[in-house]
Amino acid sequence: MKTKKGFTLIELLVVISIIALLVSILMPALAKARKSAQSVVCLNNLRQGTIIFMQYADDNNDWNIPSYAQTSRLFGADKAVHWYFFVREYYSESWESVSCPSARDRKDAGYGTADKVWFAAESNHHHEGHATGAFGYNNWLEAGDSNRAMLKRSATGSKKLGDIPVIGDAAWADVGWILETDPIPPIEKRDEPHLYYGMGPYLWRYSLSRHGLSMNMGFMDGHADKVVIDDLKTLSWHKTWSRSTATAAGN
DSSP states (O other), X not given: OOOOOOOOHHHHHHHHHHHHHHHHHHHHHHHHHHHHHHHHHHHHHHHHHHHHHHHHHHHTTTBOOOSEESOBTTTBTTOOEEHHHHHHHHHOSSGGGGOOTTSBOOSXXXXXXXXXXXXXXXXXXXXXXXXXXXXXXXXXXXXXOTTTOOOBTTOOTTOOGGGSEEEEEOSSSEEEOOOTTOOOOOGGGTTOGGGTTTSSOGGGGGOOXXXXXXXXXXXXXXXXXXXXXGGGGGSOOSTTOOHHHHHHHOO
């Protein structure tokens, strides 16, 4: 009786080489597809978050969600909370509602980066437990001088709601008060952690290369979109924002 002939060593090596070649061809495409899917989820979370900002304004005489509130009808008069607790309570009990899947979780307190969430210890927000997230709030929507602040959805001057950033990919929960003179860091500097640690202009906190050369942003009219980092100064960050002044100031 004839025995069945198996693969020779050379044949096995050829098969393994073919498989390795296919994997090397497919991996970049799979990685790109994964990043694209993460960006879609991120945009959906931002869209949900900006809609919650709209709902809050409808329920509170057109006032925007405060970045920080000493009292709250949601949490009681003895609770001091930040904006992300409002979004979380309106949306779900999960921190995913204020996060991006492209940013990994962390266990230590600190600023976020392109691939890590920010982590706010309990002492940062005076509410029970810590908080994590990947989005930051445009502080001109809740405080600042009267000429530029937009404390109510109806107090945006001549700016279109669709051009006003609310929350987006950021290194900290409160981005601050962005000015026309704030520079945009060059590409080679955007992944350096020190840019986000409160050591530079507020705009740096949004200049995360989390989605290639872009970041995701939710706007005051409820839509969310990808924004090229170099185009961040074309958005209407406050009530009297001047694109021409911002452009003239350069990066």
